Amino acid sequence: MARGRVVVSVDRCKGCSLCVEACPQNVLAMDTKVNVKGYTPAVAINPDKCTGCTFCALVCPDVCIEVYREKGGTKNG
Amino acid sequence: MARGRVVVSVDRCKGCSLCVEACPQNVLAMDTKVNVKGYTPAVAINPDKCTGCTFCALVCPDVCIEVYREKGGTKNG
Amino acid sequence: MINEKIIVAGFGGQGVMLMGQLLAYAATNQDLNTLWFPSYGPETRGGTANCQVIISEEDIYSPVFSKCDTAIIMNGPSLDKFESRVAPGGKILINSSLVSREVTRTDIEVIKVPVNEIALELGNLKVANMVMLGAYLEVLKIFSIDDIIKVLKKTFGEGKSHLIDVNREALKIGSKSTK
Amino acid sequence: MINEKIIVAGFGGQGVMLMGQLLAYAATNQDLNTLWFPSYGPETRGGTANCQVIISEEDIYSPVFSKCDTAIIMNGPSLDKFESRVAPGGKILINSSLVSREVTRTDIEVIKVPVNEIALELGNLKVANMVMLGAYLEVLKIFSIDDIIKVLKKTFGEGKSHLIDVNREALKIGSKSTK
Amino acid sequence: MDNLVFERTKGLTKKEFSYCPGCTHGIIHRLVAEVLEELNVLDTAVGVASVGCSVINYEYFDCDMQQAAHGRAPAVATGIKRVNPENTVFTYQGDGDLAAIGTAEIIHAAHRNENISVMFVNNAIFGMTGGQMAPTTLPGQKTTTSQNGRDPYVVGMPIRMSEVLGQIPGAYYVERVSVHNPKHIIKAKKAIKKAFQNQIDGKGFSLVEFISTCPINWRMTPNDSLKWVEDSMIPYYPLGVVKDGDKND
Amino acid sequence: MDNLVFERTKGLTKKEFSYCPGCTHGIIHRLVAEVLEELNVLDTAVGVASVGCSVINYEYFDCDMQQAAHGRAPAVATGIKRVNPENTVFTYQGDGDLAAIGTAEIIHAAHRNENISVMFVNNAIFGMTGGQMAPTTLPGQKTTTSQNGRDPYVVGMPIRMSEVLGQIPGAYYVERVSVHNPKHIIKAKKAIKKAFQNQIDGKGFSLVEFISTCPINWRMTPNDSLKWVEDSMIPYYPLGVVKDGDKND
Amino acid sequence: MAKVLMKGNEAMALAAIKGGVDAFFGYPITPQNEIPEYLSRELPKLGKVFVQAESEVAAINMVYGAGGAGARVLTSSSSPGIALKQEGITYMAGSQIPGVIINVMRGGPGLGGIQPSQADYYQVTRGGGNGDYNCIVLAPENVQEAFDLVKESFDLADYYRNPVMIAADGLIGQMMAPVDIDKETPKLDLPEKDWATTGMKNRRTKENKDVDPNIIVSLSLVDTVLEEMNLVLQKKYTHMRENQQRYELINIEDAEIVIVAYGTSSRICRSAMEILKEEGIKVGMIRPITLWPFPEKAFAEIPESVKGLLTVEMSMGQMIDDVKISNNGKLPVGFYGRCGGVIPEPEEIVNAVKDFLGGLNG
Amino acid sequence: MAKVLMKGNEAMALAAIKGGVDAFFGYPITPQNEIPEYLSRELPKLGKVFVQAESEVAAINMVYGAGGAGARVLTSSSSPGIALKQEGITYMAGSQIPGVIINVMRGGPGLGGIQPSQADYYQVTRGGGNGDYNCIVLAPENVQEAFDLVKESFDLADYYRNPVMIAADGLIGQMMAPVDIDKETPKLDLPEKDWATTGMKNRRTKENKDVDPNIIVSLSLVDTVLEEMNLVLQKKYTHMRENQQRYELINIEDAEIVIVAYGTSSRICRSAMEILKEEGIKVGMIRPITLWPFPEKAFAEIPESVKGLLTVEMSMGQMIDDVKISNNGKLPVGFYGRCGGVIPEPEEIVNAVKDFLGGLNG
Numbered sequence A, B: 001m002a003r004g005r006v007v008v009s010v011d012r013c014k015g016c017s018l019c020v021e022a023c024p025q026n027v028l029a030m031d032t033k034v035n036v037k038g039y040t041p042a043v044a045i046n047p048d049k050c051t052g053c054t055f056c057a058l059v060c061p062d063v064c065i066e067v068y069r070e071k072g073g074t075k076n077g
Numbered sequence C, D: 001m002i003n004e005k006i007i008v009a010g011f012g013g014q015g016v017m018l019m020g021q022l023l024a025y026a027a028t029n030q031d032l033n034t035l036w037f038p039s040y041g042p043e044t045r046g047g048t049a050n051c052q053v054i055i056s057e058e059d060i061y062s063p064v065f066s067k068c069d070t071a072i073i074m075n076g077p078s079l080d081k082f083e084s085r086v087a088p089g090g091k092i093l094i095n096s097s098l099v100s101r102e103v104t105r106t107d108i109e110v111i112k113v114p115v116n117e118i119a120l121e122l123g124n125l126k127v128a129n130m131v132m133l134g135a136y137l138e139v140l141k142i143f144s145i146d147d148i149i150k151v152l153k154k155t156f157g158e159g160k161s162h163l164i165d166v167n168r169e170a171l172k173i174g175s176k177s178t179k
Numbered sequence E, F: 001m002d003n004l005v006f007e008r009t010k011g012l013t014k015k016e017f018s019y020c021p022g023c024t025h026g027i028i029h030r031l032v033a034e035v036l037e038e039l040n041v042l043d044t045a046v047g048v049a050s051v052g053c054s055v056i057n058y059e060y061f062d063c064d065m066q067q068a069a070h071g072r073a074p075a076v077a078t079g080i081k082r083v084n085p086e087n088t089v090f091t092y093q094g095d096g097d098l099a100a101i102g103t104a105e106i107i108h109a110a111h112r113n114e115n116i117s118v119m120f121v122n123n124a125i126f127g128m129t130g131g132q133m134a135p136t137t138l139p140g141q142k143t144t145t146s147q148n149g150r151d152p153y154v155v156g157m158p159i160r161m162s163e164v165l166g167q168i169p170g171a172y173y174v175e176r177v178s179v180h181n182p183k184h185i186i187k188a189k190k191a192i193k194k195a196f197q198n199q200i201d202g203k204g205f206s207l208v209e210f211i212s213t214c215p216i217n218w219r220m221t222p223n224d225s226l227k228w229v230e231d232s233m234i235p236y237y238p239l240g241v242v243k244d245g246d247k248n249d
Numbered sequence G, H: 001m002a003k004v005l006m007k008g009n010e011a012m013a014l015a016a017i018k019g020g021v022d023a024f025f026g027y028p029i030t031p032q033n034e035i036p037e038y039l040s041r042e043l044p045k046l047g048k049v050f051v052q053a054e055s056e057v058a059a060i061n062m063v064y065g066a067g068g069a070g071a072r073v074l075t076s077s078s079s080p081g082i083a084l085k086q087e088g089i090t091y092m093a094g095s096q097i098p099g100v101i102i103n104v105m106r107g108g109p110g111l112g113g114i115q116p117s118q119a120d121y122y123q124v125t126r127g128g129g130n131g132d133y134n135c136i137v138l139a140p141e142n143v144q145e146a147f148d149l150v151k152e153s154f155d156l157a158d159y160y161r162n163p164v165m166i167a168a169d170g171l172i173g174q175m176m177a178p179v180d181i182d183k184e185t186p187k188l189d190l191p192e193k194d195w196a197t198t199g200m201k202n203r204r205t206k207e208n209k210d211v212d213p214n215i216i217v218s219l220s221l222v223d224t225v226l227e228e229m230n231l232v233l234q235k236k237y238t239h240m241r242e243n244q245q246r247y248e249l250i251n252i253e254d255a256e257i258v259i260v261a262y263g264t265s266s267r268i269c270r271s272a273m274e275i276l277k278e279e280g281i282k283v284g285m286i287r288p289i290t291l292w293p294f295p296e297k298a299f300a301e302i303p304e305s306v307k308g309l310l311t312v313e314m315s316m317g318q319m320i321d322d323v324k325i326s327n328n329g330k331l332p333v334g335f336y337g338r339c340g341g342v343i344p345e346p347e348e349i350v351n352a353v354k355d356f357l358g359g360l361n362g
């Protein structure tokens, strides 16, 4: 069972895939569909594995990831 | 008997007295008469003591001192 | 008499600038008067990009025009922006792979080409613009596919000469797609 | 009616600027119109310096003038430069301690004052300008020595108040020297 | 129920960034905005946007902003801070802006020990104008004005501005950080916080240099860009504190 | 019969200097001119006069000269040297010129490793304009724009340009010298010679900083000025080689 | 109140203080150095800001920052220094930042010399910066007027949110004359500077907690938005043109010739006019006080008697453009000028008038 | 020879090479970056100099140095960058240094935008620098003319020992059009550059061993000497005014209205004229090619049929000053302009002409 959860703001995403690379749990991948801006956004393909470590959010240059965690932690890294 | 000799270009002199202070032999002093520019120029009051060491010429900002020496030496310090 | 004003518009990465340039190069090769003018500036990155091309047998004066003869629309936002700029009786070519809504105007001819799908079939999404250009060649009827290939060879140089074949293929399929 | 144009000129260190300013201050104190204008710039250092003063009961327009009523000449080069600038019938005051040549013009009044010698007698070469100013006061006949002293006190401030006496002395001797 | 542990800072407006995909300008923006929020200075902050890709960041930071002429942000910030010392004033400048045309202004803001915080984003290129060589461009790096790679024989070796500024007595705090992975991003934020805290404490000129990416003009993918930061940029631009007045006391 | 052992160098024209009595600009002029003569480059030399008291030194050096806008002499020299590399190109700049308005130009001439020789005359003041504070003015030093003495709390501590330039990879040789007595004058000349020899040898950017006097604006006698150089200037501006590419090889 | 003998530069510096200046940023240059020198001494005593910048470029950008932050700001320089400020001035105009810029003009071009000149007329009235913008340009004729105009200029700048330039010259800056330093100058009703970047907390009220940031900017990447921004500026400029033309008409009734001259030139022309009057030649003068907006209105007041306009400048002819535009072909326009720092003498003007008149009659 | 499709910026860069440029010094700015980019690649191949300067200020001073050393030198920039070059340009003019400065104009004021504009007319024709000086300003209408004028400009600069400016705009810079790159342009008989600072040995001959140094300078501290230097410049400017006015007259015979427009504006006006012709409205055009010297002579050729002049600019009205001066009150002068980077469409001009005509007739 996942200890964390990420919410990607799909239409803000520019498909840079920095979050995909940064995620230690391989939770994320790039979608195949394009968003309103014409980019293929990040999507959680393995949501169960998410630990809520916030790495993806830390590296996202477009601030389009929100992270939730079961127990509270330091906010924004 | 002097081993050196200085020639001050009186009308170029601005009377700053740097040469007077720099001369180790107290050869030079400031004149009491003014030159064409209104300055009191440097004058050799003890020409006999001059060693031709060129210190006065080295410090003169207006390049108005020529130095002669009995035997040749390094030119311009 | 040839006197064609074209707008090409799409996302930054779709190669719309190149499409316009290829037309201008081809026109130059045939001693036609031509003029290519890009939207330039930071908006091009990420956002939308467009260029305007004029091809004419006469002297070209104003480099800008309020109405074009043909608009080549590679994505949704570009349709919103340029639909109204097509002269009555003009044509609009639409990348139906990415443009979901319909053209609302009824006084212009609409040509839909699913260029992304076609390009994917060709195994290279990057040639989507060539598919569309092929379609436009068919509409414009001034330049042949070989005219464009000739220009492409020059543009690509040695380095990318291996890409010529897939581009030719894309142009061909595109030109057939309008039928 | 008062309407006096003065040129004061000499070496950089002779205090010619101050001479002119003292006159302008004195004029201001008496609600006369006045104007002081210096030669400015690098030439002042080392080289010659001069200033122009206008004192008038009427409005002063042009700050520059081709001919002055009086020239106060503190050194040789200044005589060369300004002799021709004195209006016919005007006056020229000359520091005969430093100016060796004679004034060539015959249409102006020449007043010679050996100001350096007088100042040296007073034990302070720096007041040579005050000796000359004293002489000029006698010529101008608008300001008294006290008028100038009043201004000097303000200019010097606390720091240099001990110098007032020797300056007064210089002004006095100067004013007598023209007789 | 799970808690929101990472959310968009109030220091940023809702506006989407105009940066290219994967450009780390965005990360740096977020960090600065978070610090402004956390230090509770959004209400007193006045930012100075410079000329470069970040030119319109006055639309992103949720505080008062001025847009400065190319290179002159430190002078503009000087003007703001001197007349309203109670404001928290910062500049956000690229390497073209700070290390080329704005060299004199940054050096003299440091020289006068202006009590401001400078965010210096070094991506070794003129991003906005389409990828020309910058004074910070690495040897061999290809740009539109060094198409065969920067040739140190012709144009010298790149300038390390933090080290240069370290020689200015008036510079209180200078640190170089990077944002190429989460660990360094956290470090970078600490440096930013320190640069702002110094200002609040009246300590004077503080500058954080960020090694940043320009995937578009480097002609690399965003992830390759981060790798290039690690492999090529950091070896030439060593990370760490160049100068810290706290440690010289 | 005695020999002439010290005579006016052919590197100088006959024109009298316009400097104030005792101003050491004159000594530095003579040294530069002697070096030009001794290295036999008067015929290929192109000097760049800057804006400051030495602005009209194009009348004093007996070689081709250009007069540059305030602070821009290094850029002007760059232009000259790049198009005619066979010329021996030097600038002569004051501290207001080089360390204030011309900061960017000197730093980037060094950055590009321009093969020129820079004569930098630091007298801790804006001489020509009547003695305003310079970035090099010492703490407590009274000037017309720091009438109670320079207050480091308000305007920072003075900048040491040679040390700053020492941080630029492209700077090949940087040395600070003084001309306050015969011994140092002789040393200074050696430094000048080295700066020009480097250029002739194609080694690149060389700069000699001279601690110089401004008796007029310091409000001191010429001799007291020399003493002040020794007592106050040199302790803050240490003499010696800051950087020498020959020793880093 | 008794007058005080002051140098023009010092009078302008004092006027700035009386005009409520909060901060000065500048860089030394002859012949205006007494302004920063005076203010470096006096402003700190008043708790105000004096910063000697590293260059004119930095100085004008400090003015931009401080002006944008709501302060009353002054900078001063002379000709080549003003050339360096051009980018900053166009930024100020584009971002609507008030501020006062004094130019104590000297001979040009290039480094030129340090003697008085009026050869920066183009530079100050046509803007040397890019784009469509204008500064109000005030040209004092003497030390008193320099004092008055500088004092008033801060209100004008704030009123219009626009830079105001003072076009003085080395003569006005360097000469001493008695000045009434308590003279009242016109005051304007000024709005709050609610646009200034002083931090959002200063604009937060109990009623309105949700405030937007203030942004000082001259940029828009969207051409139509930038055009809108320009039209806002143009509206101000039109208001200035209609309301701020200032000039003095001197003896123009039944004049044969009207001289057009400003600043130091007009003073010298006044002396020439006295000489000409004695010789029975009727000469009047239009003296522009605002160089921008140029006092076109004055030209409507020229009487029938006038046969020609003689423009006199301490330059090779720059204001003459505006004279020609204002005159619009009605009368012959002549020119007399000196340059490079040479100050014409009244006698030269007398001769120039006679020559011009001769040419018209002959 | 077949034409080559080129971007305007690249065509100007190539033209510089064909014009014999020895060195380029510049600093990036949109929309002219293709010029330095092209030259950074091509000049080194030819053994020539390309230096990217640290700023526009540095770039123009490098131009000063290299031009003074006898080289053919180019710099290019866009509006705010040109503002920064003003001091350097007045130095070049004052010291009589040849050089070519391309301004690819964009919207202003301040940072403005990057879209095409003509709002730097004042900046380029009135000089934003100090003092009395002028640059020849050439305004191409299309890519071919941009190529031709840039190529020729190096000769002009050398002939007059004066800076020459090219006033292009973002549209000319960014668009592609076919260019005849082998076109011959006028050549001038050029004197030796015996004034250049190339070292004294280059001027020493067997006959003349005792040569004086060459000095490049705009300074004189003696006002009368500086005036002399100015008069030398003025003589050149008079020569330019007499010999270098360039313009094109289009359909002015029996026109009712004459448009005055240059560069991109004039191209758009040509399209408008075609539309108007079809509607039976007779419109001609004066197209200035030199903005300085402004082609006053063209206005003498306006036929009786003309009722008014309509100035069209991509600015809020700057060239209109020169139109008014040249027209000298003879005809009503109207204006139509867009700004901030907005390019007017032919239809707008058509309407503007009709409105103007209506106003004249009504």
Ligand SMILES: Cc1ncc(C[n+]2csc(CCOP(=O)(O)OP(=O)(O)O)c2C)c(N)n1
Residues within 6 Å of the ligand: E051, E052, E053, E054, E070, E093, E094, E095, E096, E097, E098, E121, E123, E125, E126, E127, E128, E129, E134, H027, H028, H029, H030, H056, H080, H081, H084
């Ligand atoms: C005076 C002036 N010169 C040049 C420019 C053009 N310009 C805009 S951004 C830029 C460089 C930006 O590079 P950098 O500061 O490194 O920022 P980046 O885009 O890389 O983040 C330049 C030269 C300008 N706007 N103004």
Ligand SMILES: Cc1ncc(C[n+]2csc(CCOP(=O)(O)OP(=O)(O)O)c2C)c(N)n1
Residues within 6 Å of the ligand: F051, F052, F053, F054, F070, F093, F094, F095, F096, F097, F098, F121, F123, F125, F126, F127, F128, F129, F134, G027, G028, G029, G030, G056, G080, G081, G084
């Ligand atoms: C653009 C510009 N700004 C200012 C000046 C005025 N100015 C002339 S010399 C000088 C300073 C000179 O100081 P420095 O370089 O230290 O030389 P010094 O006179 O002390 O030898 C200044 C500011 C100028 N001529 N041009």
Ligand code: SF4
Residues within 6 Å of the ligand: A004, A005, A006, A022, A023, A024, A025, A026, A027, A028, A049, A050, A051, A052, A053, A054, A055, A056, A057, A067
């Ligand atoms: S929070 Fe951590 S584990 Fe979850 S998706 Fe993001 S990086 Fe992966």
Ligand code: SF4
Residues within 6 Å of the ligand: A008, A012, A013, A014, A015, A016, A017, A018, A019, A020, A041, A042, A059, A060, A061, A062, A063, A064, A065, E022
């Ligand atoms: S890092 Fe952000 S912008 Fe990039 S792909 Fe992930 S969610 Fe999208």
Ligand code: SF4
Residues within 6 Å of the ligand: B004, B005, B006, B022, B023, B024, B025, B026, B027, B028, B049, B050, B051, B052, B053, B054, B055, B056, B057, B067
């Ligand atoms: S040469 Fe030496 S000893 Fe002779 S006067 Fe000069 S300093 Fe004195």
Ligand code: SF4
Residues within 6 Å of the ligand: B008, B012, B013, B014, B015, B016, B017, B018, B019, B020, B041, B042, B059, B060, B061, B062, B063, B064, B065, F022
């Ligand atoms: S050092 Fe030179 S200028 Fe000074 S007093 Fe001696 S001789 Fe005269």
Ligand code: SF4
Residues within 6 Å of the ligand: C045, E018, E019, E020, E023, E024, E025, E053, E123, E127, E128, E213, E214, E215, E216, E217
């Ligand atoms: S051009 Fe480079 S620096 Fe600019 S937004 Fe794109 S990636 Fe970032």
Ligand code: SF4
Residues within 6 Å of the ligand: D045, F018, F019, F020, F022, F023, F024, F025, F053, F123, F127, F128, F213, F214, F215, F216, F217
């Ligand atoms: S002002 Fe100072 S630096 Fe200038 S010449 Fe005089 S003493 Fe020398």
Ligand SMILES: [Mg+2]
Residues within 6 Å of the ligand: E052, E094, E095, E096, E121, E122, E123, E124, E125, E126, E127, E134
């Ligand atoms: Mg960058």
Ligand SMILES: [Mg+2]
Residues within 6 Å of the ligand: F052, F094, F095, F096, F121, F122, F123, F124, F125, F126, F127, F134
């Ligand atoms: Mg100095």
